Amino acid sequence: LIPVTEWLLPLGGDSEELGKALDRWVEVLTTKERGLPRADQVAKLMEQLAPIVPNNERIFQALGEHLEKYVRHLSPAGRASLEVAFPDGGGPAFPCKESLLGAVKGKGRERSRSRDAAANAGGATPPAAAAGGPPEPREPKAAAGDKAAAAELEKRGDRDRDRDRDRREREAPTSRKELGKKRDDFVEAPLREERRREAAAARRKDRHRSEDDENDGKAGKRRKDRNRSEEDADDRKAEKRRKDRDHSEEDDDDGKAGKRRKDRGKKEKEARSRSRDRDRDRDRRRKSDR
Numbered sequence: 001l002i003p004v005t006e007w008l009l010p011l012g013g014d015s016e017e018l019g020k021a022l023d024r025w026v027e028v029l030t031t032k033e034r035g036l037p038r039a040d041q042v043a044k045l046m047e048q049l050a051p052i053v054p055n056n057e058r059i060f061q062a063l064g065e066h067l068e069k070y071v072r073h074l075s076p077a078g079r080a081s082l083e084v085a086f087p088d089g090g091g092p093a094f095p096c097k098e099s100l101l102g103a104v105k106g107k108g109r110e111r112s113r114s115r116d117a118a119a120n121a122g123g124a125t126p127p128a129a130a131a132g133g134p135p136e137p138r139e140p141k142a143a144a145g146d147k148a149a150a151a152e153l154e155k156r157g158d159r160d161r162d163r164d165r166d167r168r169e170r171e172a173p174t175s176r177k178e179l180g181k182k183r184d185d186f187v188e189a190p191l192r193e194e195r196r197r198e199a200a201a202a203r204r205k206d207r208h209r210s211e212d213d214e215n216d217g218k219a220g221k222r223r224k225d226r227n228r229s230e231e232d233a234d235d236r237k238a239e240k241r242r243k244d245r246d247h248s249e250e251d252d253d254d255g256k257a258g259k260r261r262k263d264r265g266k267k268e269k270e271a272r273s274r275s276r277d278r279d280r281d282r283d284r285r286r287k288s289d290r
Helices: 002-011 016-031 039-049 057-069 076-085 097-121 140-171 176-289
Strands: none
Touching: 002 016, 002 039, 016 057, 016 176, 039 057, 039 076, 057 097, 076 097
């Protein structure tokens, strides 16, 4: 993850890919217990990130908490990186900043006292001091002890730097292909997963929308069918009422016509009867006249 982060740093603090890599750093530092970076590597990373993402409190808090646990493993090079990242206590602000810098300074004073003790052990006690008199100036032998301790400390720092450089060279990708693979594992893979989740959510939303539209269509069809059936029933009832009315009117008409026919037949019969009666009366008068 360190080479990938260093490769993404030139993209700037607004880069989405660098943001994903830093989120991955927070996840690794807060969940993993093995395979974590060395204290000097974390200090160097803080030095590199300080001018690029000074307002990213989450990443500096995660790095600071991790470094505070392993502050005793810091070499002079690591302390120098922290001095560059936080000059005179400045630089990015995060909750555990003061405790981290305090722990780093405390360990530095302990090492200074250890070096002074080693230097004092290398020289003999002056006779005047043993007799209770004022201490005499330190002999050249004591100065030689200081130089030896300083040289030993410098050699130790050189060895630490060499080990860090060798470690970085071993962990660094050996080709653009390997660098691309690491970048894909730590940056592109989370981005692809996020895009996959977004696409799945969009598909679910579209499916729900289509189901809602389908349900609305079915409900509309049912409403139309119900309205059509009600209209058909009303039409049938109206037609039946019209037919019944027509039949009743026809029956009334037929009854009236029959009654008129009967009345007419009766009148005609009466007229014929009167005509016959007149004829008989006339015949009778004729006979009586003769």
